[in-house]
Amino acid sequence: MSIMLKVIQYLRDPHSNKIKKLKKEYQELDELSNIAVEIGDVAAYRSLQKEMRDVYFDYLTAIVVDALYNIVPHVLIIWLISIKFKTVTIPIIKYETSVFAAYMVGYLSFMLGRWMFNYIKPKLCAKTDIVGLAGLQKIK
Structure with missing residues (x-):
């Protein structure tokens, strides 16, 4: 039963583990960057900032892909409904809307x-x- 729940959780939110990992990695790099500033190590700071940018863009990419996974079912539902019905009439006020x-x-x-x-x-x-x-x- 727990395997089934894990499969359902993965299908529901496939990128959550990757997003959490990237966020944690970014926070760790930010802490190291702050330490490099405190001790005055410019080379380490620049290196950490470059790595932080790479991790941040990976994080943003994972969030955008996750958002697309969340919006695709809604687009498909709207598309399937719009094949049959072009407009919907609100019964009480007799108003047609898309x-x-x-x-x-x-x-x-x-x-x-x-x-x-x-x-x-x-x-x-x-x-x-x-x-x-x-x-x-x-x-x-």
């Missing part, structure tokens, strides 16, 4: 609702003794 706008509003509403739920859940669990209601668990 599939992209409707998807963005729906996605932002979902993210806002999830954020609000995660914000309210600990407060609700702390005030009540209800355990198991809608997946809520008491925080210890």
Whole structure:
């Protein structure tokens, strides 16, 4: 079962380990660079700054690739929906909007609702003794 969870985690966020490693390496180089400044070693400082630039650009590249991995499923979903429907009609006010706008509003509403739920859940669990209601668990 744990192998399955590792596979799912990797597919969900394939570059997280690389990003963490590069960030840690950059922080270590920054600390060494500060030490080189304190002791006045100009050659070591320049060498560390060059290596920091290389690590930083690798870090930025990994973040951009990770962002592309996160946005591709949304682009595919919008594309598949737009093949069938060119516009979406909002039923209450009879207003037509593009599939992209409707998807963005729906996605932002979902993210806002999830954020609000995660914000309210600990407060609700702390005030009540209800355990198991809608997946809520008491925080210890």
